[in-house]
Every structure is written in structure tokens, then in C-alpha cells.
Amino acid sequence: MFDQYEQASQISQRTAPESEQMTSSGYINMQLEDNTPMFSKQKMNFNPSDVITHVAVSSDFLVLAMANGKLFRLDLKMPDQHEEIHYAKFVQPNSKLSAIFLDPLGYHLLMAFSAKNKDSNPELVYLHRKSSKLKTVSKSRNYEVTEVGWNYENTNLYTTAPILLGTSQGHILETELEADSDKMFTASQQYWRQIFDIGKGNDTPITGIQFHRINKTSKYFIFVTTPKRLYQFIGHATFSDNKPSLQSIFYSYLTxxxxGFQDIPSTLKYSKLQFFFDKSNNPKTFAWLTEPGIFYGQLDPTSQQNSNSLITQSELINYPPDKSGSKESTPLSFVLTEFHALLMYSDRVKAVSLLDQELVYEDSCSEVHGKLKNIVKDPVRKTIFAVTDNSVFRYKVNREERNVWRIYSDKEQFDLAKQYCHNNPAYIDIINVKQAELLFSKGDYDRSAEIYAETQSSFETVCLKFLQINKVNALKVYLTKRLEALDDDKTLISMIVIWMTELYLSQLGSLRHLGKGDSQEYHQLQSDFEIFLLQPKVVKCMQHIKSVVYDLMSSHGDRQNLIKLTVINEDFENVIAQNIYKKAYIEALNMLQSLKRPDLFYQFTPVLMEEIPKQTANVLIAQGQILSPSKLLPAFLTCENDELHVTEIIRYLEFMLQNFNVKDRAIHNYLLTLYAEHDQVSLMRYLARQGQELSLVNYDVHYALRLCREKGLSEACVKLSALLGLWESAAELALEVDLTLAKSVADMPDDVSLQRRLWLGIAEHVITKNQDIKEAMSLLEECPLIKIEDILPFFSDVVTIDHFREPICQSLQEYNNQIEELKAEMEEATKSAEYVRNEIQSFRNRSVLISVSDSCCLCSLALLLRPFYLFPCGHRFHSDCLLSEIRPQLAPARRNKLADLQRHLSVLTNIELATITSNGLPLREVLKNEIDDIVANECVFCGEHMISCIDKPFIADEDWDRVMKEWE
Incomplete structure (x- = not known):
């Protein structure tokens, strides 16, 4: 019942604020407040045997000191198992327990005892977690320890590593304690030395001490507190065996x-120092409990601004006023969280925000549990425990950062506020609205517009705010940001694009009207406008509203931007067509050249070629391979057939043929047509370049021949007829043109008989024409294929033989030489036949001896075991081995034939095999002979097959694994 009362008494002091007055419209239905209590208390389910006097907790290990002189130890991970140790019998009877201290590992416990009278001395007792026997630290007899500074980098379970002790006289001691497992976990002191005296001889009790290393360097900082002062010591420690010695840090402070201290007046005899660590276990903030309030500050160990202090921001947080009538104004103890301080009084616990000093939580403690003794925080697990006379309570912190964003927002620290929103869109929107309104009120309109664009505020409301004060630039910033955030709202995108275009055009027009068309301001504005037009969303939107924007630019008389916009929108056809309509052909051609759009070239070249042929041809030549000449043919065909146009067309086509090796037949036929009609010299040069190979020419030869015949171009007809193989026709036509041309045509054919026939035709033409014997003799010298007897019939009967005496004698002499050559060839053939007969006769008498020890060259078994083949080269094979070897090497036809012969030999009966064939041999012998012709045609090692297989591997891929195993 009392526990239920305790839970009901836990109230949150910060009431839920009224709904924020939001100018946004996007999140009005979202719940902005988290109703879960920020702090909640739960009683631990164990009961100590007596009144609790002291508490310490670390790494989920809880130690309680009780009034009956016992220690209560509990592993919070195993709450059902606890241990009680009677510590009073290990200490002097006149000593009083003043404090207990537990290291971060939860393994080393120090118990400080003060003297009750002058006859006793203070004591410091050590207890290890795995031991139940306490051991007095011998050198501590003269020191009353009030605070311990643990080494947070220590990971050894049996030694404390170097630690600092603070005393009631203000002394700072450095020591290291070790639990020796061989001596029943008794403690041993590695060293003990006094390194500093804060009191300078006066009794100044140390109430808090913490030290930490800075970024894993040799540099350390030490915070020490007394009831009135906070000291900072910064310096480098010396290391021995990877253990720091902190004494060197104080050397510079001795003289x-x-x-380096913060002084706060106080009448209290106590104070308390607390640190908060971030996720990397580095000190982030600190708090010092004093009489006037909590001195709170941020820590930055890496700060270089002040080498004597690590505190970057600090303030004094006042204690919340007490409404219950209690006379306690100063807490007895406290713990520090990231954003709050939990203050412990004798009868209640209060939570104060460190950011705005507001009381956010208050919890009253029932008298049934007794007065509150202490509130502590586990430095490792971050859990919080409050201890009364006979109970232990655990405090749970639930999302203490939930209202941090609102506090930072009220402080106008908007970036920090957004960091603690946890991406909650409703909170972010509230912060952005407040920040935008603040910037607007301060006159930072551009930045305000950027923030407004990130909110859900009414579009019309924000635009009107900037229009009322005539801040066009800020309005453009807002519209730009809103445009970037839009995705699918085509209507709003179109409206913004048109509006911003109007704003830019108006500003540019105003500057031109004021004569500032060449000013830096104008050029910057023009550049911004061009960047705006190039945005992907604007380009996409322009496809739907370009007519509206064109009209808008025309109304402002801004022709320059109109042309640029057409380039951005790729709406070039419109501008070029307008220039042609205005007969501004050069401008249209220049724009066409700058765009390098082939489709537009094909569209507008007919008009431009007709009007300005030379300039158009120059531009077409400059485009090179970008344009296809075949697609420009319609433009060329529509031009007037005068000299100027034809010259430019020929110039372009010749350039494309010479530089880019165009092989389109239509282009070549068109060029050949122009040559035939206007330039016959170029026609013959073109035909010569194309060559005399019919398969290599690029024009239609039949079309060219027909065209040249229509134009009466005889020489061209001769070349084309020869190209088509019409040799007689070409030779006859060539004789009409020129004798030399006819002779060249007669030499062209590869067929000797055809050459002879053409030369005879030339000879007949020459002789019948003028009966010139000298010219006839010159033909005999030029062509050795015709003889004197071939041309004699062409002469008239009146010509006497005396005129041909010398050629006839020469011809007879040639015949005589040919006869002698034939005789020599016949004698050589007779000798070769005789040699062959002798060789055949010697083979008949040749024999080879086979030994019993001879083996097959393929299987290496005895040769005489089975039928075999013996080759003249000396290689020998079993018939079946040779058959298996030669079969894969045979062509498919011969392999099939071999299979058929073997099948006949096996299927036919002995009677059928004994049948005599037409050649006088039995069928069996005929089949075996045919099989031998296939199988034993040549030696498999010495024949052509071995030469053809020289590039093949000795071992096939599929046999490689088998061969490797055999070699192993």
C-alpha cells in the first residue's frame, strides 16, 4: 500500500503546454507531447538487516553499510544472492565509518573511518569483491580520507592502478592498492605519497576528486572540490610500466x-562533485553542489583557448523553491544526468532541468522507509539509486531529452533544438517557423526565406509577408526552395516557374531601363536567371508552359533570353524558322551551326542551300561525319540547276568522299550525274580513282554507262564498257576515239585468247584502213600474241611477200626453237619413266625380317601374337591397334566406308566371301584390300597425319587427370 502511495506521489512539475500556435498546416493532428513520466521510482526487492548508513554502487554491484557494523553486498544481476560481512571487528573500537568508496569495476572497496576521540586515529580499510576479510591500509593512520579519485582506465581486477585520495586536512595522496590472491586477498600498498596540499597547512576537507586522461595522451586533468572551491589541475603524467604517476602534474602548481579555482562562498561543511560521460566514456559535463546552487559547466578537453581550464560554458543553477514548508534549502546530495540534476533532500527527490532550471519532477519519500540517506549513480551502468534508512529505490530515466528541443528553441539555439528532435517532423516544423520569424524580425530576409521554405507554413501567407515589404530577392529564395521540395504538384510547380520568370525579367528590365545593362549587378542577375532556367525541374516544366513563357519574354522585349530559353528547351526549330521567315539566313545558319542538330540540318538545308549556297556548303563541310550526305540529297535536288549551286554541291560531295570514304551508291550516282552534265574532266578523274574492279566501285556502272551514252561521252563509255567486261564493244568504241586507248583496252583482259582477239581486231582496223606495213610491224612488236601469219589475210592481194621476209624468217626461227624444246622435254620424260620402272623392280625384291622379340609400336606387346602391318619405314602395328588409332583421324566419309566394309566382312557367309569378283579375286580379298587401303594407307607415325597434328597437345584435356594419377 505504501509503495502504491509512493508511485502516486511521483508527479511531473512541468505541465503539458498548451498546443503550440502553429502557422504550419501539415502536422496539426500529431501528438506533440510524450505523456510517459520522465522519472519513475521502483523499490528494490531486498531488505537489509539494519539501518543503512552508507551506499556505493558500480558495475551493477551494490554495497551498503549498516548501523550494526555489517556490510551488505549484492550483485544486481543476481538479486536473490547477497552477502553480509561484519566489518566492525576489523577496525578500532573508537572509530566511526565516515564514507565508503567503490571503484568503477566494482571490485575494490575502500572504507574510511574517522576518530571518535583523541585517543584513536582515522583508518582506511580495503576490501576486495572476492574476499570477506578487510585489510587496513597501514600508511593511512594519520589521514582521514574523505574522497577517492578512481582510475577509470583500470581494467585489472586485482589492483586499483594509481588512484588519488583526498583528506580532511586538504592533502592529496597518490597510491596503488593490490589484492594478493596468495594471502587471502589481503591488500598491499605499492606506494603511498603525498603530492599536494590544497589547504596550505589549514584544514580544508576535500569533498570531491576526479581525474581523467585527455585523448589517450600523457596529459591529464584533475578536478578537486572543497566546500567553497573548485580546483583544476592540468599537466602531463610520467609513465612507468604503462602506469601513470600523477605527481608530476602538480609540479607547476607548487611554485x-x-x-586555477572557482570560489563560491558557502557555510556548508560539504559539497559534491559529479561528472557526466558521453557514449565514448569521455567527460562531457560536470556539476558541483554548493550552498547557493549547482555550479554546472561544459567540458572540452581538446580546447586550446585556455590551457588552465577545460570549462567552456558554466552557470550557477539555483535550487527550486520548496512549496512544502521544509526548512531545507540545500540538497544533501545529487546525481547528474545528461540534461537534469536529481537533488536529494531528507524527505524528497527533485529533478531540475540543467537547461532552463525548471523543476520537472518531485518525489516525496514516505516516513515508513525513513529519511533519505544518499542518492548515487552507477558510473558504468548509469543507473540511479536512492537509499533511505531501510530501503533502496531505483530511479528509471525515460527519454529525458524529450523537451530539450523546446528549451533550446526558446533560447534561440535552433541547431541544437533540431538535434534533439529525433527527426520528429512536427517539432522540426515548430522550430523552423520560430527561427524564420526571428530572422524576419531581425531583417535577415534571405535566410528567413530559406527557413520558411522548410516549414509547412501557408504558401500564400509567406509570399505576402515578403511582398508587403517589397523583398523580391527573399521572395525568389523562398520560391526556389519550395520548387526544390516539390515533386508531383505540376500546377504549383508551373505557377512558381512562371512567377519567378516574371520576377527575373522585371528586375532585368528595370536595370536596363536605368542604364545598368553592363553593370556587375546585371550580369550576376542574368547568370542567376540562366542557372534557374537550367534546373531539371524547370526544364521539364517548360515543356508544358513554354508558350506562356515565350509570350512573357516577348512582352518584356527580352529577345536574348528568349533565344537562350529556346536553346535550353531545345525548341530551335521555332527560332530558325522565324529567322528564315525574316530572311535572316545568315543568323539562321549560324544558329544551326551552333546547335549541331542533324535533324534540323536536314529540315532547313533546302532553303538555306537555295538562298546562300556557298555559306551553307561551308557549314555542311564543317559538320563532317555528323551529317549523312544521303539525307541531304533531297536538299541538293531541289536547288536550281545553275553553275553556282552545282559547284557548291560538288565541292561538298567531293569533300565527304575524300575525307570520310563515303560509299553510299546514291551519293556516287548523284555526283557522277553532276560530273557528266557539268565537268567531263572531273568525270574521267573520278572513274580513274574508282578503279577497274567491278566489285570495288561505289557507283552503279550500268546507270553510268547509260548516262554517258546519252551525253555522248565516248571515252567514259569505253572505261565503263571495259569495267562491265564488254571488251569487244569497248575496243570498237575506243578505236573511234583513239588508237592508244584501244590498245590499253586490249591489254586489260586476263584471258590471253581474248587479248589476242582484241589485238587482231585492232590490227584489222589499222591495216584495212591504210595498208601501212610499218604500222602493222609495230603492232607485232607491241603484242607478242599475234604473228605475221595472223595479219597477212588483212592485206590486199597487191602486197608482195618481199615486204614480210624478215618477220616470216623470225617466225620460222621461233617455231624451230619450240620444236627443239619439245624434243628435250620428251627425252627428260623418257629418262624419268625408266627410273620409275627400275624403282618398282627393286621394291619387288625387297624384304624385311621380323624377329620374335619385335613388339607393336602402339601397345608394346609381341608383334607375332596377332595379325599386324609392317611399313617400309620400319614401324609395325597390330592390325587392331592400328585400326583403333587411325579411326578417330579419318574423315567422316572414309570412316563410314570403313564401317560398311567391316560390317560386310562380318555379315557375309564364307560361301559368299569366296565368290570370285570381276577382277578375278575372291570377295574376301577385295574387302580386305579396301580396308587395308583405308587403314594402312600410310604409317601413322611417318605420314601426313603426324605433320598435321604437330600443333596438338600430347595429352588431351579430358585425359589430364588420369595421366597425372599414373605419373604419381
Whole structure:
């Protein structure tokens, strides 16, 4: 019942604020507040045997000191198992327990005892987690320890590593304690030395001490507190066996006046120092409990601004006023979280925000549990425990950062506020609206517009705010940001694009009207406008509203931007057509050249070629391979057939043929047509370049021949007829043109008989024409294929033989030489036949001896075991081995034939095989002979097959694994 009462008494002091007055419209239905309590308390399910006097917790290990002189130890991971140790019998009877300290590992416990009277001394007792026997630290007899600074980098379970001790006289001691497992976990001191005296001889009790290393360097900082002062010591430690010695940090402070401290007047005899660590276990903030309030600050160990202090921001947080009538104004203890301080009084616990000093939580403690003794925080697990006389309570912190964003927003620290929104869109929108309104009120309109664009505020409302004060630039910033955020709202995108275009055009027009068309301001504005037009969303939107924007630019008389917009929109056809309509052909051609759009060239070249042929041809030549000449043919065909146009067309076509090797037949036929009609010299040069190979020419030869015949171009007809193989026709036509041309045509054919026939035709033409014997003799010298007897019939009967005496004698002499050559060839053939007969006769008498020890060259078994083949080269094979070897090497036809012969030999009966064939041999012998012709045609090692297989591997891929195993 009392526990239920305790839970009901936990109230949150910060009431849920009224709904924010939001100018946005996007998140009005979203719940902005988290109703879950920020702090909640739960009683631990164990009961100590007596009144609790002291508490310490670390790494889920809880230690309680009780009034009956016992220690209560509990592993919070195993709450059902606890241990009680009677510590009073290990200490002096006149000593009083003043404090207990547990290291971050939860393994090393120090118990500080003070003297009750002058006859006793203070004591410091050590207890290891795995031991139940306490051991007095011998050198601590003269020191009353009030605070311990643990080494947070220590990972050894049996030694504390170097630690600092603070005493009631203000002494700072450095020591290291070790639990020796061989001596029943008794403690041993590695060293003990006093390294500093804060009191300078006066009794100044140390109430807090913490030290930490800075970024894993040799540099350390030490915070020490007394009831009235906070000291900072910064310096480099010396290392021995990877253990730091902190004494060197204080060397520089021994000889200098005290300057590195914060002094806060107080009448209290106690204070308390707490640190908060970030996720990397580095100190982030600190808090010091004093009488006036909590001195709170941020820590930055890497800060270089002040080498004597690590505190970057600090303030004094006042204690919340007490409404219950309690006389306690100063907490007895406290713990520090990231954003709050939990203050412990004797009868209640309060949580104060560190950011705005507001009381956010208050919890009253029932008298049934007794007065609150202490509130502590596990430095490792971050859990919080409050201890009363006979109970232990655990405090749970639930999303303490939930309202941090609102506090930072109220402080106008908007970036920090957004960091703690956890991407909650409703919170972010509230922050952005507040930030935008603040910037607007301060006159930072551009930045305000950027922030407004990120909110859900009414579009019309924001636009009117900037229009009322005539801030066009800020309005453009807002519209630009809103445009970037839009995706599918085509209507709003179109409206923004048109509006911004109007704003830019108006500003540019105003500057031109004021004569600032060449100013830096104008050029910058023009550049911004061009960048705006190039945005992908604007380009996409322009496809639907370009007519509206064109009209808008025309109304402003901004022809320059109109042309640029057409380029951006790729609406070039419109501008070029307008220039042609205005007869501004050069401008249209220049724009066409700058665009390098083939489709537009094909569209507008007919008009431009007709009007300005030379300039158009120059531009077409400059485009090179970008344009296809075949697609420009319609433009060329529509031009007037005068000299100027034809010259430019020929110039372009010749350039394309010479530089890009165009082989389109239509282009070549068109060029040949122009040559035939206007330039016959170029025609013959073109035909010569194309060559005399019919398969290599690029024009239609039949079309060219027909065209040249129509134009009466005899010489061209001769070349084309020869190209088509019409040799007689070409030779006859050539004789009409020129004798030399006819002779060249007669030499062209590869067929000797055809050459002879053509030369005879030339000879007949020459002789019948003028009966010139000298010219006839010159033909005999030029062509050795015709003889004197071939041309004699062409002469008239009146010509006497005396005129041909010398050629006839020469011809007879040639015949005589040919006869002698034939005789020599016949004698050589007779000798070769005789040699062959002798060789055949010697083979008949040749024999080879086979030994019993001879083996097959393929299987290496005895040769005489089975039928075999013996080759003249000396290689020998079993018939079946040779058959298996030669079969894969045979062509498919011969392999099939071999299979048929073997099948006949096996299927036919002995009677059928004994049948005598037409050649006088039995059928069996005929089949075996045919099989031998296939199988034993040549030696498999010495024949052509071995030469053809020289590039093949000795071992096939599929046999490689088998061969490797055999070699192993």
C-alpha cells in the first residue's frame, strides 16, 4: 500500500503546454507531447538487516553499510544472492565509518573511518569483491580520507592502478592498492605519497576528486572540490610500466599562486562533485553542489583557448523553491544526468532541468522507509539509486531529452533544438517557423526565406509577408526552395516557374531601363536567371508552359533570353524558322551551326542551300561525319540547276568522299550525274580513282554507262564498257576515239585468247584502213600474241611477200626453237619413266625380317601374337591397334566406308566371301584390300597425319587427370 502511495506521489512539475500556435498546416493532428513520466521510482526487492548508513554502487554491484557494523553486498544481476560481512571487528573500537568508496569495476572497496576521540586515529580499510576479510591500509593512520579519485582506465581486477585520495586536512595522496590472491586477498600498498596540499597547512576537507586522461595522451586533468572551491589541475603524467604517476602534474602548481579555482562562498561543511560521460566514456559535463546552487559547466578537453581550464560554458543553477514548508534549502546530495540534476533532500527527490532550471519532477519519500540517506549513480551502468534508512529505490530515466528541443528553441539555439528532435517532423516544423520569424524580425530576409521554405507554413501567407515589404530577392529564395521540395504538384510547380520568370525579367528590365545593362549587378542577375532556367525541374516544366513563357519574354522585349530559353528547351526549330521567315539566313545558319542538330540540318538545308549556297556548303563541310550526305540529297535536288549551286554541291560531295570514304551508291550516282552534265574532266578523274574492279566501285556502272551514252561521252563509255567486261564493244568504241586507248583496252583482259582477239581486231582496223606495213610491224612488236601469219589475210592481194621476209624468217626461227624444246622435254620424260620402272623392280625384291622379340609400336606387346602391318619405314602395328588409332583421324566419309566394309566382312557367309569378283579375286580379298587401303594407307607415325597434328597437345584435356594419377 505504501509503495502504491509512493508511485502516486511521483508527479511531473512541468505541465503539458498548451498546443503550440502553429502557422504550419501539415502536422496539426500529431501528438506533440510524450505523456510517459520522465522519472519513475521502483523499490528494490531486498531488505537489509539494519539501518543503512552508507551506499556505493558500480558495475551493477551494490554495497551498503549498516548501523550494526555489517556490510551488505549484492550483485544486481543476481538479486536473490547477497552477502553480509561484519566489518566492525576489523577496525578500532573508537572509530566511526565516515564514507565508503567503490571503484568503477566494482571490485575494490575502500572504507574510511574517522576518530571518535583523541585517543584513536582515522583508518582506511580495503576490501576486495572476492574476499570477506578487510585489510587496513597501514600508511593511512594519520589521514582521514574523505574522497577517492578512481582510475577509470583500470581494467585489472586485482589492483586499483594509481588512484588519488583526498583528506580532511586538504592533502592529496597518490597510491596503488593490490589484492594478493596468495594471502587471502589481503591488500598491499605499492606506494603511498603525498603530492599536494590544497589547504596550505589549514584544514580544508576535500569533498570531491576526479581525474581523467585527455585523448589517450600523457596529459591529464584533475578536478578537486572543497566546500567553497573548485580546483583544476592540468599537466602531463610520467609513465612507468604503462602506469601513470600523477605527481608530476602538480609540479607547476607548487611554485605558482593559486589561480586555477572557482570560489563560491558557502557555510556548508560539504559539497559534491559529479561528472557526466558521453557514449565514448569521455567527460562531457560536470556539476558541483554548493550552498547557493549547482555550479554546472561544459567540458572540452581538446580546447586550446585556455590551457588552465577545460570549462567552456558554466552557470550557477539555483535550487527550486520548496512549496512544502521544509526548512531545507540545500540538497544533501545529487546525481547528474545528461540534461537534469536529481537533488536529494531528507524527505524528497527533485529533478531540475540543467537547461532552463525548471523543476520537472518531485518525489516525496514516505516516513515508513525513513529519511533519505544518499542518492548515487552507477558510473558504468548509469543507473540511479536512492537509499533511505531501510530501503533502496531505483530511479528509471525515460527519454529525458524529450523537451530539450523546446528549451533550446526558446533560447534561440535552433541547431541544437533540431538535434534533439529525433527527426520528429512536427517539432522540426515548430522550430523552423520560430527561427524564420526571428530572422524576419531581425531583417535577415534571405535566410528567413530559406527557413520558411522548410516549414509547412501557408504558401500564400509567406509570399505576402515578403511582398508587403517589397523583398523580391527573399521572395525568389523562398520560391526556389519550395520548387526544390516539390515533386508531383505540376500546377504549383508551373505557377512558381512562371512567377519567378516574371520576377527575373522585371528586375532585368528595370536595370536596363536605368542604364545598368553592363553593370556587375546585371550580369550576376542574368547568370542567376540562366542557372534557374537550367534546373531539371524547370526544364521539364517548360515543356508544358513554354508558350506562356515565350509570350512573357516577348512582352518584356527580352529577345536574348528568349533565344537562350529556346536553346535550353531545345525548341530551335521555332527560332530558325522565324529567322528564315525574316530572311535572316545568315543568323539562321549560324544558329544551326551552333546547335549541331542533324535533324534540323536536314529540315532547313533546302532553303538555306537555295538562298546562300556557298555559306551553307561551308557549314555542311564543317559538320563532317555528323551529317549523312544521303539525307541531304533531297536538299541538293531541289536547288536550281545553275553553275553556282552545282559547284557548291560538288565541292561538298567531293569533300565527304575524300575525307570520310563515303560509299553510299546514291551519293556516287548523284555526283557522277553532276560530273557528266557539268565537268567531263572531273568525270574521267573520278572513274580513274574508282578503279577497274567491278566489285570495288561505289557507283552503279550500268546507270553510268547509260548516262554517258546519252551525253555522248565516248571515252567514259569505253572505261565503263571495259569495267562491265564488254571488251569487244569497248575496243570498237575506243578505236573511234583513239588508237592508244584501244590498245590499253586490249591489254586489260586476263584471258590471253581474248587479248589476242582484241589485238587482231585492232590490227584489222589499222591495216584495212591504210595498208601501212610499218604500222602493222609495230603492232607485232607491241603484242607478242599475234604473228605475221595472223595479219597477212588483212592485206590486199597487191602486197608482195618481199615486204614480210624478215618477220616470216623470225617466225620460222621461233617455231624451230619450240620444236627443239619439245624434243628435250620428251627425252627428260623418257629418262624419268625408266627410273620409275627400275624403282618398282627393286621394291619387288625387297624384304624385311621380323624377329620374335619385335613388339607393336602402339601397345608394346609381341608383334607375332596377332595379325599386324609392317611399313617400309620400319614401324609395325597390330592390325587392331592400328585400326583403333587411325579411326578417330579419318574423315567422316572414309570412316563410314570403313564401317560398311567391316560390317560386310562380318555379315557375309564364307560361301559368299569366296565368290570370285570381276577382277578375278575372291570377295574376301577385295574387302580386305579396301580396308587395308583405308587403314594402312600410310604409317601413322611417318605420314601426313603426324605433320598435321604437330600443333596438338600430347595429352588431351579430358585425359589430364588420369595421366597425372599414373605419373604419381
Amino acid at each position: 605558482t599562486p593559486e589561480t
